[in-house]
Amino acid sequence: MPRSRYKSLVDSFAADIRAGRLLPGTRLPTHRQLATTEGLALVTASRVYAELEAMGLVSGETGRGTFVRETALAPGSGIDQKAVAVGMIDLNFNYPSLPGQAELLRSALRQLASGGDLEALLRYQPHAGRPHERASVARHLRARGLTVEAGQVLIVNGAQQGLAVTMMALLKPGDVIAADALTYSGFKVLAEALHLEIVPIPVTGQGPDLDALEKLCRNRRVRAVYSMPTLHNPLGWVMSAAQREHLVTIAHRHELLIIEDAAYAFLVENPPPPIAELAPECTVYVSGLSKSVATGLRVGFIAAPLDKVPALERTIRATTWNTPGVLTAIASTWLDDGTVMQLEAEKRKDAQARQALAAQVLAGLRYISHPSSYFLWLPLPEDARADQIAMELMHEQVAVSIAEPFAISVHVPHAIRLALGSVDMDTLRKALVKVKRVVGAYA
Template sequence: MPRSRYKSLVDAFAADIRSGRLPPGTRLPTHRQLATTEKLALVTASRVYAELEAMGLVSGETGRGTFVRETSLPPSQGIHQPAVAVGMVDLNFNYPSVPGQADLLRTALRQLALSGDLESHLRYQPHAGRLHERASIARHLLTRGLSVQAEQVLIVSGAQHGLAVTLMALLQPGEVIAADALTYPGFKVLAETLHLEVVPIPLTDQGPDLEALEKLCRSRSVRAVYTMPTLHNPLGWVMPADQRDRLVSIARTHDLHIIEDAAYAFLAQDPLPPIAHLAPERTVYVSGFSKSVSTGLRVGFVAAPAHQVAALERTIRATTWNTPGVMTAIACAWIDDGTVSALEAQKRADAQARQALADTLLMGLHYIRHPSSYYIWLPLAEDARADQIAVALLREQVAVSTAEPFATSIHVPHAIRLALGSVDMDSLAAALVKVKRVVGAFT
């Protein structure tokens, strides 16, 4: 088929989509129907749709067909914090806060200014952090059920930096890492940037399908598994104890690194021991204070097996050299005086209150969440489309995320994630009323 004919068909579809002649949600002919109608080879018809999908104009959905996408939806919805317009209620991104945190910061800065150690913050810090500050974080980890030596703790510039450091230190471009079929978008961005191959693990009601992971490890050279066993983002489940044991057994059998993301684990009441407690020889535990304290306090931490510390430390040196001393000093002082524990308890109660509000206002809808989490996963009816619902909510001044940023598999479910922790309770209530109304209108 001449290239001009192929390109003209792509251009015709694109023009019809952009003009609105093919509105969002339109089901296009099957590949075979297109080939028959246009007298094309089947492989050429598939190329037409593949190019339209690469342009962001259509999406192919396994078992359903090819649909026109809602092109007015920001393509980064859910991956990056959007610029929130005046009057927009942000249910797309979590930055939870409780009253009085600004006063806590004022007091901390005054105390730091009066300390005899102030001048040391003007100099470079050790790459992994000062030992007494690493010891503070090690004591903090005891409250999460993880016992490590101070020398196994490395201080980083937020949990996202901790993930980046871990992936860079442990894996090489082209290597395979397994992750849940729905997972944290920031991990996906890192894996793509570092040229890692992410293979999806199918999901069950209580966590990843570990039988599928076992089969995957027998058929592929998987080097690591990325997991969020406590307060999974976006589904909110807590992996049961027997599942944790099974994951550790698979990792030991196939010599996998385990990367445990615990960014939201502090919200769980009486949590199970971390994976790092069960498999300390192969698990890197990554977390920080962005959610438990403040998103502006870019201090995170990595707890790693002793034999991996040197490689992680070299990667910190290559990326940021060291975490800013002032922020680290504030975070560690708040650990030592109990402020972090108090804020975690307040935010746990805050998340529970927001979930209770959602239970009342979303009654009648099917959704998935943990009663102490800051997010809700809202699967949509079979004939509803997430991109159209997200755009309809934007018109109602409510920003939400679709499932696309979270999906590691080809199949992207039609669902939206609601982040509950970024607005006051009155605004949240009004937004949830709109969510129920708009979702109901599409089902």
């Protein structure tokens, strides 16, 4: 087939989609039907659809076919914060805040201003943080069930930078890293930016399929596994003690590095011990204060085996040099005086209240969540498409995340994630009513 004819077919489909002549959700002919109708080789028909998919105009779904996408929906809905326009009710991102937190900050700044350490905060800080601040984090982590010393702690600019530092320092381009087939979208973006090959671990209702991980490690040279054992984002599970032991056994057998993301772990009361407590020699634990305190307080921390600390410290030096001294000083004070523990307890109650509200409003819809989490996962009815649902909700002034940014497997489920922690309760109720109405229309 001459290139001009092949390109004209792609252009024709693209023009029809953009002009609305092919509506979102339209099922296109199968590859074989297109080849027969247009007199193409099957491989060429497949190439036409592949190019349309690369343009973001269609999506191919295993066992279902090729469908026209909702092109008015912002690309990467669930990752790009700019997708949430002014006036939208934001169920896309979580930035939970409690009444009185601004006054806490005002008081902390006054206390800092009256102290005698201000001049020190104007200078460069040690790359991993000042020793007394690292000790504050270590004490906090011990209260969470993780036994670490100050020398194992590195302070970073939020948990996301903690993940970036860990992956940059301890992995190299081309390395294979395993992660749950549905996982934190920020990890996915980061792994792709660092040219790491992500391979999916199938998920079950209770956690990752660890037998599948074992098989994967026998067939591939997997270098690391990324895990959220305590409050998985977006599926809300908490891995059992037995599952954690199983993962550790696999890691030891195949010499895996475990990256434990504990950003939401504070929301779970009395969870099993962190994986880093079970396997301290091969686990890097990453968390921070963005969710437990405030997203604007960009203070995170890494707890790592001592032999990995120098590489992590060099990477901090090469990227940001150190965390901002003022923010870290405030965070350290709040860790020491119990403010962080108090806020964590209050936010657990807040998340539980929001989950109770969701259960009430969404009654009759099937969804997946944890009773103390700030999000829930809503699989859609068989005939519903996530991009169409998200677009309908956008017209209702509600922004949600679709499944695509969280999926690392070939099959992307039709589901949406609802973040519950960014609006007041009355606004949340109104938004959930709209979600119930839009999704319920497909049931």
